[in-house]
Amino acid sequence: MRVLLGEISSYKAIVIARYIQQRYSSVELWAYDNKPMIQHLHSRYVNKCAYIPYITQDDYIRRIANYIQKNHIDVFVPVHSDFIGLILQHKHLFGSTLDYMGEYENYIQLHEKNLLMQIARELQVDTPKEYATIIDAQVPFVIKPTNLSSAKGVRYCHTLEAKQQLGNMNPDGLICQEYIQGQGCGYELYCKNGQIIAEYGHLRLAEWPTTGGSSVLRKGYIHPNMRKIAEKILAQVPWTGFIMFEFKLTDDGRLVLIEANPRIWGSINQALQNDCKLFSAILGEPKSISYCNEKRTCLTPQVWLAMMAYMCNGQWHVVKDYLKNKRITYKDVSLWNDARGVISMIIRKLL
Numbered sequence: 142m143r144v145l146l147g148e149i150s151s152y153k154a155i156v157i158a159r160y161i162q163q164r165y166s167s168v169e170l171w172a173y174d175n176k177p178m179i180q181h182l183h184s185r186y187v188n189k190c191a192y193i194p195y196i197t198q199d200d201y202i203r204r205i206a207n208y209i210q211k212n213h214i215d216v217f218v219p220v221h222s223d224f225i226g227l228i229l230q231h232k233h234l235f236g237s238t239l240d241y242m243g244e245y246e247n248y249i250q251l252h253e254k255n256l257l258m259q260i261a262r263e264l265q266v267d268t269p270k271e272y273a274t275i276i277d278a279q280v281p282f283v284i285k286p287t288n289l290s291s292a293k294g295v296r297y298c299h300t301l302e303a304k305q306q307l308g309n310m311n312p313d314g315l316i317c318q319e320y321i322q323g324q325g326c327g328y329e330l331y332c333k334n335g336q337i338i339a340e341y342g343h344l345r346l347a348e349w350p351t352t353g354g355s356s357v358l359r360k361g362y363i364h365p366n367m368r369k370i371a372e373k374i375l376a377q378v379p380w381t382g383f384i385m386f387e388f389k390l391t392d393d394g395r396l397v398l399i400e401a402n403p404r405i406w407g408s409i410n411q412a413l414q415n416d417c418k419l420f421s422a423i424l425g426e427p428k429s430i431s432y433c434n435e436k437r438t439c440l441t442p443q444v445w446l447a448m449m450a451y452m453c454n455g456q457w458h459v460v461k462d463y464l465k466n467k468r469i470t471y472k473d474v475s476l477w478n479d480a481r482g483v484i485s486m487i488i489r490k491l492l
Contacts, residue, residue, distance in 0.1 A: 142424065145214040145238070147173040147205070149183050149190055150489035152440065153220045155474050155482045156410040158186035161420070164427035173208065174485075176492050179292055181424070184474075184482035189259065206234035210403045216423060218405075225404045226252065226288075241423045243381035243403075250378045251403040254287045254316050257374075258398075264373045267397045275307055281320035283353075285400075288314070297353055321397050323389035325356065328367040328476035330386075331419045335379030341412035342367050344390075347459055349443040351451060356443040356466045358463060358470070359411045360437045366396045374401070383419065409437045410473045412463055437470040439463075 144161065146154050149172035165209070172187040174180065175195035183190045195201045202224065206245040209217055219228055228235070229245040249361035250256050261268045280301055286294040292323060297320065298304050325345035331338050344362035348354045371386050372455055385406040387399045411420055414436045418427055443465070451459040476483045 142169060142215045143169045143172065143213060144216045144218060144424070145171045145212075145222070146187065146329060147193075148179075148221050148489075149174050149175075149187060150176055150179045151220050152474050152486055153405055153409060154406060155184045155186065155439060155479065155486070156413065157218065157220065157405070158184050159479070160413045160437060161424070162186045164253045164311070164430065165263060165420075165424050166400060166428065168420055168424060171212070171214065173205065176485075176488055178488050178492070179282060179485050181201055182481055182488065183485050184334040184479055186482070196435065198224070198227055202231050206231070209238055214455050216228050216241070220405045222402075222404055243379075247378050247380045248382075251339075251374075251380060251384065251401045252288065254285060254400050257401055258316070260374060260377055261370075261398050264377065266370050266373060267395060269321050269397060272317040272319075275304070275317055278304070278317050279319070280304055282317060283320045284317050287316050295326065295353065321389040321399070323391040323395075323397070325399075326362055326367075326388050326390050326396075327356075327406070327408065328363075328371055328386045328388070329406065329409070329417070329419070330371065330384050331382070331422055332375060332384065333381050333422060335375035335381075337368070337371065337375070338422045339417055339420075340368065341415065341417035343408060343411045346437070346462065347439075347447045347451065349447040349450075351447055351454065351456075355440075355443075356408045357440040357447050358437065359439075360466075361411065362417055364390065364396050370396065370398060380395065399473065406440070407440075410471070413434075414438055414471055435469060437466055438473060439470050440473045443477075 146158055148154060158170060161170055170187050171189045171192045173193045175193055177192050180190050180192040217235055219225060229248050232239055258268050269423050281299045284296045326344050329341045342363035343359045345356045345359055347358035349357045381405055382404045383405050384401060386401050388399045389399055448460050448463055474482050
């Protein structure tokens with residue numbers, strides 16, 4: 142089986158490449174990237190890497206589709222969140238390589254935050270209060286783009302002064318919500334026609350930026366309501382593919398739905414390191430590997446920056462917990478095991 146993975150300079154792609162190479166000996170793993178240097182300097186876990194130039198979005202998608210057809214790719218695994226929607230809009234160009242993913246219409250219902258919140262409220266799922274305008278919003282609140290992921294474009298407002306500085310911000314394409322105090326957690330799935338095939342839950346232990354950024358340190362965690370909420374939504378939107386539901390866990394044990402990512406997510410290594418078989422429905426049963434009962438995962442160097450910030454903020458309990466559990470904490474991408482992969486990630490940020 143020939144699998145194409147991209148963009149391979151993304152740490153998510155490197156994590157998946159390592160997992161596939163370790164667990165699927167029959168897979169020939171190819172990759173691509175839109176940074177020319179990556180063709181020659183990429184993760185050691187891929188057999189072959191191509192440079193596919195990015196000029197416009199539509200042109201880029203067609204170039205990828207042509208490459209897939211020309212090289213007889215069996216399964217295509219895109220990871221860049223910016224392109225998933227466009228790829229699904231042009232799903233017909235990719236033949237059977239995307240059969241494991243659902244349709245664009247279902248993707249949008251889950252990806253667009255305002256549409257998902259509407260569905261969740263109709264299903265009586267606990268969600269943040271939504272404000273029609275910034276003027277109506279009660280501090281603290283958060284403003285998010287409806288169609289971006291990975292904390293892109295998210296702004297937090299914790300004071301009246303900060304609210305006044307926002308002024309008459311254009312609300313188009315934004316959603317304004319109550320800020321939920323609590324700890325972030327996620328419910329990670331592969332599902333088929335709304336039916337859960339593989340599942341895993343995690344708790345965010347550190348974020349970067351610490352004011353509400355991406356997860357950079359995690360551990361396994363399952364709340365009893367995670368599956369119930371996911372099943373309610375998936376019964377309404379019968380998605381096929383990867384998805385992670387993001388929640389806030391409040392001090393009183395309430396689970397509040399924040400958003401959903403119907404794609405490969407940034408903390409996927411946590412599930413894979415703990416033997417969650419997310420790819421079994423796509424690539425078959427993986428090779429069995431002995432795992433310890435609990436592994437934590439982290440993203441470097443962001444986790445180190447986060448720890449310094451937590452120290453400066455006086456949140457020493459976060460730092461102490463990180464240091465206490467370093468022995469069972471595994472890096473998403475390690476300089477020791479995959480130096481070229483780390484270098485490719487740096488190139489991705491710089492170019």
